[in-house]
Amino acid sequence: MIVLSSSSQTSLLSLFLFGFVVLFVSFKWISSYSKNKKSSPPSPPGLPIIGNFHQLGLRPRESLRDLSQQYGPLMLLHLGSTPTLIVSSAEVAKEVMKTHDLAFSDRPSLVIPDILFYGSKDIAFSRYGEYWRQLKSIVVLHLLSANRVKSFRQVRAEEVGNVLDALKQSCGSSVDMSALLGSYTSNALCRVAFGRTYDGLGFTNKLKKFVDLLGTFCIGSFIPWLSWVDRLSGIHGKAKAMSKDIDDFLVSVVEDHLVKKKINDQGEVTQDFVDILREIQNDKSIGFTLSTDTLKAVILDVFVAGSDTIFSSLDWALSELIKHPRAMKKLQEEASEIGQGRPVIPEEDLDHMTYLKAVVKEALRLHSPLPLLLPRESRQQVNLMGYDIPKNTQVIINAWAINRDPTTWNEAEEFKPERFLNNPMDYKGLHYEFLPFGAGRRGCPGLHFGVVLLELVLANLVYKFNFELPNGVDVTDLDMTEANGVTVQRKTALIVVPSPRF
Template sequence: MELLSSLDTLHVSLILITLLIPLIGFKWFSFGSKTKKPSPPSPPRLPIIGNFHQLGPSPRESLRDLSNKYGSLMLLHLGSVPTLVASSAEVAREILKTNDLVFSDRPNLSIPNILFYGSTDIAFSRYGEYWRQLKSIVVLNLLSSTRVKSFRQVREEETHLVMHTLEESRGSAVDMSALLGSYTSNVLCRVAFGKTYYELGFTDKLKKFVDMLGTFCVGSYIPWLSWIDHLSGLRGRAHAISKELDHFLKGVVDEHLNKEIGGDETQTFVDILRDIQKDKTLGFSLNTNTLKAVILDVFVAGSDTIFSSLDWAMSELIKHPKVMKTLQLEVIEIGQGRPAILEEDLDKMKYLKAVVKEALRLHAPLPLLLAREARDRVNLMGYGIPPRTQVIINAWAIGRDPVSWKEPEEFRPERFLNNPVEYKGLHYEFLPFGAGRRGCPGLHFAIVLIELILANIVYKFNFELPNGVKDVDLDMTEANGVTVQRKNPLMVMASRRF
């Protein structure tokens, strides 16, 4: 009986094994099919901090150098956060076009959450219905072509003030960087608020805000070490800056609460958002914090990026006198001796547009585009990418990639003549304003500001460097930050051309 029992047990075991083998094989095959996609190449990492030690003082350059070794799509581990880095037009196209919806989210970051009212703005809010409706409202009501044109008088008046300052300098040294910074800030203030706020130090407040935005927050990448951000005072400083700017914005918004728009007066951004806030038919609740978050977006996205683009374009023109001369000839021909270049003249200036594009290629205003986050698992360039993986597009490296650009380190505006490459995010070798769903919606507003002031400056003035410094010796050292700005201000001496 014991033998029979043993045989029965063996028989049952054999049957079970026979049944389990196909199941095990199926599971193995299924597991293998799901995991057969490898991860992108990745440099060795350290415990806890991952690859942070390899970013160096200039992350855009460090990431470019790493990509030369590990490939144009590589995987880094920033603390506990897996992060893809794209450094070529081909990879950028796969992320920003082919898989744009998958990579349309934003990561949850501590500092933007503090500064932008829980990331309720357009730039940092998570992808979803809230973001879609908010972006639609902003694009249609604040940044449409009609709305941008409505602020023409503001741009022309501020351009005239720059011309007047240069004329009054009478050949003495002028801080062109400061002058262009004031132009940008004044236009944005008048467009958003209706006036400037020198007496309240708004520009200084905004600078502290932007600097804080670029500060490294340990807790965003190594959550269990978030106590360091409290101990170092980082979060406290962020809250203090946020409170200071919030107090300022609250005062401005209250000023516009019962403001009457009379005659031909143009509505400011705050006026428009206030009207939207009162409109109960939209099906979207625009509360006051969201309104303030959107206004901050306008300044953060506009002030530093437009200013740095202008500063670098002017620097490159002075460093390359032949390019300056060619541009002046074009502007003179179209200006025909009139007192100023007008906005309707800009479409005729092909070389001006080439100069601006070339400056933006070499000096991408946001060298590392705002990080995205994968919403789902995706196959990217043959690699398996899990959800919640962050993505960084190195626009600075892509703009200097020899695969896409001949002599990429040279300033040659001619490369954009008879060239279909545009700003709109359809050409992935050129991404000064990003692309896809999360691309910058204010590019038209920015380009008009840049082109108008540059055209008028070179139309009216010739420039030299102080102290007998030759054009070719102009210091072009870059500073590190959220945007890439000149390390030292651009000092010039201006002389009237006519």
């Protein structure tokens, strides 16, 4: 029999205790690891440093939809060191944008928007908080309310008149419809925001470069320790130069507004967005200091958020109508019935054009200009569908995939405006199956403003003209390829040959 001395007994006890502690800690670590794993949404395996970036491809909306078919409607990707939830179903979108809207209402800090929008002082890119809340409510109440949108009726009517005149003069010859619709959108926005157009100063061109830059990929936004790569590649410098250029322009616009009051044909003082924001700036009772940088950032938002979105929706809507003669005929019949031979269809008659509304919805369903909306970020830890989502997790809603989900939409890839007739499904942010304007606190405040610009010109275009493709190309052969970019645009311009209907 082996008898241990008291010192050996103490060592054995220490060894035993040590072993026990190691086992206990290992057990805790393993169980917490597997618990963590279980409490994170499914994730495709990624690569060191870049994570899942390589899986996004040239068309992230499509790659993400394909991945979601394997990993589910809520998956976790790592874009560099940024954990990013990808939402691909109406059910999960509702959880994020309704049930947990407040928790997910932040926006991530992004390098280029920060430079271009005076330190993200605009609405779209600013972080959730009192500043954003106050600014958004100012914009919703004072710039984009139903009454304010109505007050710009004359501008819209004149700009639609300009499009119709241009087409009238080009009947029988080829017209670059994309260019015409692009100037319609930017002229209307310029007149509403600035009270006049600024084509001579190349504003439209500047804006295009601005939007292109906004969509430039910046590695520093996802892997902060690699931000030196962006500085080295010159993106930061380019963004700073662009910001200075646009700022010089906006400063001159604001200065213009210091002196002149605009009077309309009826002798009334008219106000554009800059006038309204300046009035708010001088109103001390509002309890919010609207700095000049904020004013300029909001004006930039109007152009950046409004121009390409409205233009591309229009371009696609007309393309789809041209490609689908049956839908075009049905809309033209409705337009003739409403127009009754008058020179134009006025805005107040649009409410009676149910097929037009269905066409616009269907075009927005298939060609949502912002297919991944704008990224959100969690402000706190959230339990989302049984998973623990930590604070500062980025969220991307794949609205493109949701809008085409075959479990919601019959023949989801087909252009069928009829699906919206006698159907309460709307784009106002209450139906998570259809999200062209997003939803919840971060939803688009310009919906009403955008839709009326879209509907008015579309109604009048089809009322007044027939459209064919040049060189006798059959309309069903119209190229519908999408370009890559921030907003989903046609790859090639829409060229048509218009002819008068009466």
